[in-house]
Amino acid sequence: MKEEGKKRVWADYQKEIADDHFFYVRSCIRQSFFPGSEQFFLHFMRIVLGKDVFENPSHTSCTGIGYHGDIVPLRTIMAVVARHFALMKESGYKNIAISCVTSFGIYTEILETWKHFPEELVQTKEDLFKATGREFDVPENVAHTSDIIFKFRNEVAGKAKFPLINKDTGEPLNGVEHIGCHYAKMFPKHGVGGAEFPRVLSGMIETWGGKVVDYPERRHCCGFGFRQYLVQANRGYSLSNTAKKFESMKPFKPDFVLTNCPGCNMFMDKWQYTIKEMNGTIYGENGESIPVLTYEELAGLVMGYNPWDLGLQFHMVQPEPLLRKLGIEFNPDDKFRTKDGRQMPVPKNLINA
Amino acid sequence: MAGRCLFPKTLSTHDMEGKVVIIGGGAAGMEAAGQLARAGCNVTLLEKQSLTGGHVRNWYHLFPDKRDSMEVIEYLEKHIAHKNISVLTGTSVEDIRRKHGSIVVKASDGREFDADAVVLSTGFDLFKSERKEEYGYGIYDNVITSADLELMFRKGEIKRHDGAVPQKIGIVHCVGSRDEKAGNLYCSKLCCVAAVKQAMEIKGYIESARVFCFYMDMRMGGAHYEELYRESQEKFGINYIRGKVSEVSENINSKLVVKVEDTLAGRPLKMELDMLVLMAGMEMSEGGRIIAENADLKTGENRFFAPADHHFGSNKGNMKGVFYAGTCTAPMNITETISHARAAVADVIYYLKEGKS
Numbered sequence: 001m002k003e004e005g006k007k008r009v010w011a012d013y014q015k016e017i018a019d020d021h022f023f024y025v026r027s028c029i030r031q032s033f034f035p036g037s038e039q040f041f042l043h044f045m046r047i048v049l050g051k052d053v054f055e056n057p058s059h060t061s062c063t064g065i066g067y068h069g070d071i072v073p074l075r076t077i078m079a080v081v082a083r084h085f086a087l088m089k090e091s092g093y094k095n096i097a098i099s100c101v102t103s104f105g106i107y108t109e110i111l112e113t114w115k116h117f118p119e120e121l122v123q124t125k126e127d128l129f130k131a132t133g134r135e136f137d138v139p140e141n142v143a144h145t146s147d148i149i150f151k152f153r154n155e156v157a158g159k160a161k162f163p164l165i166n167k168d169t170g171e172p173l174n175g176v177e178h179i180g181c182h183y184a185k186m187f188p189k190h191g192v193g194g195a196e197f198p199r200v201l202s203g204m205i206e207t208w209g210g211k212v213v214d215y216p217e218r219r220h221c222c223g224f225g226f227r228q229y230l231v232q233a234n235r236g237y238s239l240s241n242t243a244k245k246f247e248s249m250k251p252f253k254p255d256f257v258l259t260n261c262p263g264c265n266m267f268m269d270k271w272q273y274t275i276k277e278m279n280g281t282i283y284g285e286n287g288e289s290i291p292v293l294t295y296e297e298l299a300g301l302v303m304g305y306n307p308w309d310l311g312l313q314f315h316m317v318q319p320e321p322l323l324r325k326l327g328i329e330f331n332p333d334d335k336f337r338t339k340d341g342r343q344m345p346v347p348k349n350l351i352n353a
Numbered sequence: 354m355a356g357r358c359l360f361p362k363t364l365s366t367h368d369m370e371g372k373v374v375i376i377g378g379g380a381a382g383m384e385a386a387g388q389l390a391r392a393g394c395n396v397t398l399l400e401k402q403s404l405t406g407g408h409v410r411n412w413y414h415l416f417p418d419k420r421d422s423m424e425v426i427e428y429l430e431k432h433i434a435h436k437n438i439s440v441l442t443g444t445s446v447e448d449i450r451r452k453h454g455s456i457v458v459k460a461s462d463g464r465e466f467d468a469d470a471v472v473l474s475t476g477f478d479l480f481k482s483e484r485k486e487e488y489g490y491g492i493y494d495n496v497i498t499s500a501d502l503e504l505m506f507r508k509g510e511i512k513r514h515d516g517a518v519p520q521k522i523g524i525v526h527c528v529g530s531r532d533e534k535a536g537n538l539y540c541s542k543l544c545c546v547a548a549v550k551q552a553m554e555i556k557g558y559i560e561s562a563r564v565f566c567f568y569m570d571m572r573m574g575g576a577h578y579e580e581l582y583r584e585s586q587e588k589f590g591i592n593y594i595r596g597k598v599s600e601v602s603e604n605i606n607s608k609l610v611v612k613v614e615d616t617l618a619g620r621p622l623k624m625e626l627d628m629l630v631l632m633a634g635m636e637m638s639e640g641g642r643i644i645a646e647n648a649d650l651k652t653g654e655n656r657f658f659a660p661a662d663h664h665f666g667s668n669k670g671n672m673k674g675v676f677y678a679g680t681c682t683a684p685m686n687i688t689e690t691i692s693h694a695r696a697a698v699a700d701v702i703y704y705l706k707e708g709k710s
Contacts, residue, residue, distance in 0.1 A: 001492060001494065001603060002493075002494065008491065195486075215605075216604050216610040251604070252605055
């Protein structure tokens with residue numbers, strides 16, 4: 001495999017990512033499933049880098065899951081997104097930082113729709129004004145938060161306490177990067193590195209010392225696929241797609257999976273548990289499943305933050321195998337203990353624990 | 354004496370200068386140069402590469418009769434070995450201008466050439482297969498192009514990057530042709546038959562190989578093409594799968610994993626291959642594009658030079674005294690290219706003889 005070939009592709013998909021003054025829009029599900037991720041992003045941006053990142057509490061769901069589930073019509077979701085842009089305008093910001101890949105896909109799809117069908121933009125302006133009395137501007141810069149961490153990946157590397165190196169062997173850890181379909185498959189130009197060989201996560205892994213695994217089903221959907229999962233009768237299909245990915249990556253012995261999409265992270269994490277329960281298949285080595293991390297969690301680990309402050313204990317696949325390889329010390333008893341020492345309920349059936 | 358065309362008596366006989374500059378020293382340019390020189394014109398043949406011969410030089414055996422391409426090169430080289438022809442290799446042209454009744458050809462190095470007529474035979478460029486990112490050319494070691502395979506034929510060995518002899522080989526048709534995403538709606542016309550020829554030739558080198566052609570349609574619209582296609586199936590056992598390859602990747606054993614939709618069977622197909630050959634299509638050459646842009650020469654939707662008339666003026670463009678020969682106007686095979694060049698010569702002679710009207 002020729003790395004220079006990938007670099008040539010990446011050169012074709014260079015994306016302008018704002019440097020500062022972000023209007024931050026959260027994901028619906030990330031705060032539940034990976035509660036440390038968005039928290040770390042804000043901490044890293046505001047405290048570590050000293051950037052201005054603003055949140056408006058009136059921001060809502062983008063309704064993307066409803067849109068892709070055929071519940072929310074296009075005209076409605078365009079008005080919802082327009083309202084977010086109105087909140088951004090009212091707050092005095094022009095650069096939007098989007099935490100969720102589904103939302104990022106929704107925003108880019110709507111912005112492209114308005115560009116190619118200006119009458120839709122006129123209609124949306126009317127709809128929003130009639131409904132709320134608000135007005136909006138389209139953002140000057142649209143970035144997914146993985147784009148932003150990619151932009152500042154060297155700053156993370158500069159503060160690295162645990163680079164992605166196996167402390168016992170001295171070899172780089174094998175990282176699988178999984179990009180959410182809605183990040184760049186619809187509009188490759190909006191993704192760092194395009195859609196076929198995205199750079200956004202592989203750039204982080206390599207900069208932080210790891211090695212990226214390119215396996216046959218790298219481009220395949222995580223299995224969520226909205227209707228694959230949302231329609232209960234299709235869930236076997238969702239599961240089989242996830243299994244296909246893990247079967248494909250298994251021979252490469254990945255030490256971790258890195259994702260930039262809430263749905264992907266959730267499904268690649270939780271379906272490993274389900275597959276193990278169904279037929280006993282485990283995809284990692286030594287009888288351990290493969291930890292699935294968000295880019296904020298991985299950045300935090302590399303920088304030496306406490307894994308439980310990063311929320312890694314809230315994954316179904318627990319991170320211990322990865323922590324041991326990195327040489328990170330941890331106390332498993334602290335996993336579900338509050339900062340003031342109270343014991344929280346401990347979830348059952350966590351794997352790798 | 355160079356510089357004066359000797360025309361058939363049926364054409365008018367008033368005096369004229371016969372200085373013709375030909376831009377592009379591939380098959381079309383060489384054929385036109387030879388014909389014009391024999392008609393008495395003073396020909397300057399400009400070629401940007403260090404050798405004349407163009408793409409033919411990079412091919413091994415030609416369809417449909419498996420002729421060695423070097424025979425064509427030898428014929429063309431003999432053709433231009435004429436006292437009326439000056440061949441200037443390593444000369445790129447960037448502009449053409451009409452000036453006081455003649456035409457000035459401007460080279461990139463600042464030289465200028467005066468001409469009474471100009472023949473553009475700037476040919477084509479092979480589609481850069483890297484642009485079809487999903488096929489991984491330039492990334493996966495065993496994804497090669499049809500041109501790369503011809504070089505292997507010439508060397509006399511077909512080998513994978515690791516030196517092993519491939520046993521399972523795929524050939525992807527229409528790479529960069531009939532492809533809206535690549536910006537090329539047209540058919541490159543030659544790739545189907547070239548794929549058939551290459552598939553059979555692979556079997557000639559590796560008898561045990563299994564060869565799979567992934568095609569949209571088999572466009573066998575040339576003399577003996579259909580017979581070749583039939584022979585490839587009956588005698589060589591080439592497998593033809595109607596469907597487009599959607600993506601290529603590499604597994605832990607460095608085998609290529611190809612996903613394709615088999616539209617006849619109506620189901621997706623995933624296949625492990627040792628090697629994948631991309632049938633790169635034809636595009637307007639970069640050199641032709643630069644000249645077209647600078648000289649305001651019209652191009653078609655396919656970005657090749659637009660002929661003045663598809664039926665009666667396929668060698669003429671929108672600038673008086675400038676003529677087109679060969680694949681700078683559309684994809685053509687070598688036979689058609691040579692015929693088209695000869696037709697351009699007839700137009701040039703008529704133009705010069707009729708007082709450049």
